[in-house]
Amino acid sequence: MTDSSRRERGRTQEERARRYLEGQGLHLRERNFLARGGELDLIMDHGDTLVFVEVRFRADARHGGALASIGRGKQQRIIRAALAYLQQRRLDRPCRFDVVALDDDNLEWIRDAFQAD
Incomplete structure (x- = not known):
């Protein structure tokens, strides 16, 4: 699979996740x-809470599926990116x-999947 087809598949899955979450409010x-060091796939509002959403897709579950692909290192990169986002936007709200x-x-939606330490 080429990089461009991989990116397109990622965009398609992010769009699928966005539509689902918007249907959930x-x-x-x-x-x-x-x-630096990370990307936030979707940033959404859920009432007063700011939600940083990581979208994971695995066509083949032989390597543990989508959830198994979010290790501690990936979590730390997401947390650092979220802190940068909050600082840049000067936001202070529940996340x-x-x-x-x-x-x-x-499609499985896991709320509050991990915590910043």
Whole structure:
């Protein structure tokens, strides 16, 4: 698979996750925020809470599926990117880290999937 087809698949899965979350009452604030060392796939509002959403897709679950691909290192990169986002936007509000895991036809939304230490 080429890099461009991989990026297109990623965009398609992020869009699928966004539509699902908006159907659950979240509102898109921003997507694909880049910070040194990390990227935030979706940033959404859920009531008063700012939600940083990591979208993970695995077409093949032989290597543990989408959820297994979010190790401690990946979590730390997401947390650092979220801190950069909050600082740049001068925001001080409740936050959480959610994961939308996509495997083939399945979508699983894990609220509060991990915590910043």
